[in-house]
Amino acid sequence: xxxxxxxxxxxxxxxxxxxxxxxxxxxxxxxxxxxxxxxxxxxxxxxxxxxxxxxxxxxxxxxxxxxxxxxxxxxxxxxxxxxxxxxxxxxxxxxxxxxxxxxxxxxxxxxxxxxxxxxxxxxxxxxxxxxxxxxxxxxxxxxxxxxxxxxxxxxxxxxxxxxxxxxxxxxxxxxxxxxxxxxxxxxxxxxxxxxxxxxxxxxxxxxxxxxxxxxxxxxxxxxxxxxxxxxxxxxxxxxxxxxxxxxxxxxxxxxxxxxxxxxxxxxxxxxxxxxxxxxxxxxxxxxxxxxxxxxxxxxxxxxxxxxxxxxxxxxxxxxxxxxxxxxxxxxxxxxxxxxxxxxxxxxxxxxxxxxxxxxxxxxxxxxxxxxxxxxxxxxxxxxxxxxxxxxxxxxxxxxxxxxxxxxxxxxxxxxxxxxxxxx
Amino acid sequence: xxxxxxxxxxxxxxxxxxxxxxxxxxxxxxxxxxxxxxxxxxxxxxxxxxxxxxxxxxxxxxxxxxxxxxxxxxxxxxxxxxxxxxxxxxxxxxxxxxxxxxxxxxxxxxxxxxxxxxxxxxxxxxxxxxxxxxxxxxxxxxxxxxxxxxxxxxxxxxxxxxxxxxxxxxxxxxxxxxxxxxxxxxxxxxxxxxxxxxxxxxxxxxxxxxxxxxxxxxxxxxxxxxxxxxxxxxxxxxxxxxxxxxxxxxxxxxxxxxxxxxxxxxxxxxxxxxxxxxxxxxxxxxxxxxxxxxxxxxxxxxxxxxxxxxxxxxxxxxxxxxxxxxxxxxxxxxxxxxxxxxxxxxxxxxxxxxxxxxxxxxxxxxxxxxxxxxxxxxxxxxxx
Numbered sequence: 001x002x003x004x005x006x007x008x009x010x011x012x013x014x015x016x017x018x019x020x021x022x023x024x025x026x027x028x029x030x031x032x033x034x035x036x037x038x039x040x041x042x043x044x045x046x047x048x049x050x051x052x053x054x055x056x057x058x059x060x061x062x063x064x065x066x067x068x069x070x071x072x073x074x075x076x077x078x079x080x081x082x083x084x085x086x087x088x089x090x091x092x093x094x095x096x097x098x099x100x101x102x103x104x105x106x107x108x109x110x111x112x113x114x115x116x117x118x119x120x121x122x123x124x125x126x127x128x129x130x131x132x133x134x135x136x137x138x139x140x141x142x143x144x145x146x147x148x149x150x151x152x153x154x155x156x157x158x159x160x161x162x163x164x165x166x167x168x169x170x171x172x173x174x175x176x177x178x179x180x181x182x183x184x185x186x187x188x189x190x191x192x193x194x195x196x197x198x199x200x201x202x203x204x205x206x207x208x209x210x211x212x213x214x215x216x217x218x219x220x221x222x223x224x225x226x227x228x229x230x231x232x233x234x235x236x237x238x239x240x241x242x243x244x245x246x247x248x249x250x251x252x253x254x255x256x257x258x259x260x261x262x263x264x265x266x267x268x269x270x271x272x273x274x275x276x277x278x279x280x281x282x283x284x285x286x287x288x289x290x291x292x293x294x295x296x297x298x299x300x301x302x303x304x305x306x307x308x309x310x311x312x313x314x315x316x317x318x319x320x321x322x323x324x325x326x327x328x329x330x331x332x333x334x335x336x337x338x339x340x341x342x343x344x345x346x347x348x349x350x351x352x353x354x355x356x357x358x359x360x361x362x363x364x365x366x367x368x369x370x371x372x373x374x375x376x377x378x379x380x381x382x383x384x385x386x387x388x389x390x391x392x393x394x395x396x397x398x399x400x401x402x403x404x405x406x407x408x409x410x411x412x413x414x415x416x417x418x419x420x421x422x423x
Numbered sequence: 424x425x426x427x428x429x430x431x432x433x434x435x436x437x438x439x440x441x442x443x444x445x446x447x448x449x450x451x452x453x454x455x456x457x458x459x460x461x462x463x464x465x466x467x468x469x470x471x472x473x474x475x476x477x478x479x480x481x482x483x484x485x486x487x488x489x490x491x492x493x494x495x496x497x498x499x500x501x502x503x504x505x506x507x508x509x510x511x512x513x514x515x516x517x518x519x520x521x522x523x524x525x526x527x528x529x530x531x532x533x534x535x536x537x538x539x540x541x542x543x544x545x546x547x548x549x550x551x552x553x554x555x556x557x558x559x560x561x562x563x564x565x566x567x568x569x570x571x572x573x574x575x576x577x578x579x580x581x582x583x584x585x586x587x588x589x590x591x592x593x594x595x596x597x598x599x600x601x602x603x604x605x606x607x608x609x610x611x612x613x614x615x616x617x618x619x620x621x622x623x624x625x626x627x628x629x630x631x632x633x634x635x636x637x638x639x640x641x642x643x644x645x646x647x648x649x650x651x652x653x654x655x656x657x658x659x660x661x662x663x664x665x666x667x668x669x670x671x672x673x674x675x676x677x678x679x680x681x682x683x684x685x686x687x688x689x690x691x692x693x694x695x696x697x698x699x700x701x702x703x704x705x706x707x708x709x710x711x712x713x714x715x716x717x718x719x720x721x722x723x724x725x726x727x728x729x730x731x732x733x734x735x736x737x738x739x740x741x742x743x744x745x746x747x748x749x750x751x752x753x754x755x756x757x758x759x760x761x762x763x764x765x766x767x768x769x770x771x772x773x774x775x776x777x778x779x780x781x782x783x784x785x786x787x788x789x790x791x792x793x794x795x796x797x798x799x800x801x802x803x804x805x806x807x
């Protein structure tokens with residue numbers, strides 16, 4: 001490498017690429033944005049509910065602490081189970097936990113309102129901020145639901161039940177029931193923000209995919225340039241030096257050693273090409289144009305980090321129908337990862353043995369109960385129809401390994417020499 | 424994830440998300456002003472100083488406008504001083520409103536001050552780090568809580584602490600909600616970025632294998648055209664003919680020329696080709712464009728291609744000018760893309776908006792403007 005032309009600083013380029021990647025912060029792609037939005041709404045409403053409950057406890061304790069009439073510890077005691085259940089919902093937002101929160105919350109609101117009204121005679125009706133506090137905590141349960149429509153339903157039901165509890169408490173305490181404007185205002189605000197979040201969270205996210213695609217393309221370009229430098233150096237050290245020697249030689253017989261060098265040079269290029277083809281015959285068979293390669297590229301464009309391991313060659317040698325079926329099935333698996341796993345990464349593993357080609361799509365996501373796969377109305381129809389049935393139609397088999405919280409692995413196996421099927 | 428991550432406002436970590444949700448800020452600001460106006464009208468009989476009541480409303484409007492302008496995608500930022508000013512103005516509005524009803528206020532819960540502060544603080548969700556929002560919430564809650572506790576002549580007779588709770592709770596609730604939301608957005612963004620970086624590194628061997636193979640096959644194809652047949656024939660004959668000398672020189676020159684052309688190819692050439700721009704579209708006399716960092720390159724390139732794909736601009740019209748930033752900042756350059764708008768300006772603006780927000784997270788001066796039928800997109804970048 002006697003000229004800067006031939007000396008591409010590969011090490012420098014790759015280090016630079018890493019630095020470049022590490023400084024990148026674009027936020028999250030569409031599917032993660034939905035997850036992040038749901039989490040943000042859930043956590044913020046849960047924290048807000050706990051603060052409302054703390055304020056309610058303070059409101060019912062303060063008069064007893066600072067004025068005559070005794071401390072209503074029992075009233076605080078009825079707020080605590082509600083707070084405890086909210087913490088349970090924060091840890092595990094199951095339907096049961098949410099239903100328990102609403103039920104216990106209604107009882108808590110009833111007892112709390114009675115304590116409040118009996119304690120302070122100036123509270124002549126229920127149109128009070130202090131009465132609205134547990135009601136707001138109740139309706140905020142709607143934020144714990146990832147589906148906004150169901151969240152609105154939860155919030156509305158919880159609010160209605162809470163208001164019924166206040167009505168009952170007012171009757172028991174002998175005070176006028178008045179629909180309080182504060183909790184109603186809070187309900188309207190909450191619904192507006194909830195709907196706004198659901199509309200806004202996925203907006204503009206296609207820009208994220210475009211930028212990531214461009215970044216990956218640039219990454220590949222940089223890598224190509226660096227590798228081209230290596231290749232140029234190789235060319236310079238071999239073929240170009242022979243050509244230079246010929247260009248400056250006096251016509252006539254060539255020394256035997258030079259002749260051997262020429263033969264070695266020719267062999268170097270042609271054998272290397274043969275070796276490269278043997279190693280990566282997937283490319284020869286058009287790996288880049290296969291359904292699987294396209295599925296991986298599409299998933300990456302959508303923001304999923306897909307790692308590919310194993311040898312793609314046996315896959316590309318599959319019969320067209322089998323190759324297409326496996327590729328499209330993998331595409332569906334990657335879509336499922338995007339939609340359901342809550343993760344931003346997946347792995348595609350390719351292998352071949354015993355006359356069969358295997359492909360595994362693995363994600364470390366939230367998983368699901370495999371037993372529900374063939375149940376009516378489950379949301380995994382894509383896996384059933386687009387993966388299992390599609391692969392079975394070309395004579396293959398599919399095994400799904402998953403359980404809630406433990407990720408999902410989908411193993412597809414097709415005979416290597418299959419002639420099967422009308423896909 | 425470092426603590427420093429949480430010191431950054433969510434819009435720096437998720438600029439596209441912040442752009443998508445920017446309308447929430449004018450929404451909450453508008454709600455604060457509307458609520459204040461309605462409450463002022465409903466409880467006008469309790470006002471002792473109409474002038475102060477009007478001043479309070481004007482202060483709130485000022486805070487809301489300032490916050491909304493800061494959140495707009497064309498600005499998209501609010502520094503700490505600005506945030507203090509916005510929240511300070513909202514708190515001042517609440518204080519002045521309380522003073523306007525001092526002695527005749529009947530119920531703390533009817534005051535709009537605490538709700539207004541709460542909504543304004545909530546509007547900071549994308550613009551300021553969560554811990555600052557918590558501090559603003561505490562400060563605002565403390566002021567309105569203290570003020571409520573000191574109010575004379577309230578209809579409900581109870582301990583002042585209850586008045587304090589009634590006034591401070593809305594501020595604390597919405598501040599906590601905004602801060603928690605900010606924490607979650609930051610955590611997700613940082614986690615995803617880290618996982619994306621890990622993934623990109625893991626993809627390197629795959630990219631490398633594919634690129635290496637493609638290059639080698641391309642090289643072989645090129646060598647098979649003239650070089651290898653020449654070498655093979657010389658090796659076979661065992662002698663160099665006079666014709667071989669000239670052919671070897673020509674082939675070597677061709678290969679060298681090709682290698683030089685490859686070496687000089689940069690991402691700008693790729694962009695010119697992909698976007699079908701005119702060869703003279705780029706004016707970069709000091710060759711600064713290759714120094715643009717990859718994230719900015721990616722955002723800029725993706726924006727240009729998207730604008731062209733949607734037909735918002737015409738490729739034949741695009742001009743890129745890159746010049747050193749005038750002034751004291753020697754290590755910076757400015758890229759300016761100018762083109763005529765072939766479609767609706769709103770389409771161009773809407774298309775470019777998320778990309779510009781990403782560019783702004785690297786360079787605060789990134790902007791897109793219109794003058795007549797011309798659109799200009801500009802941003803600065805570090806060249807050092």
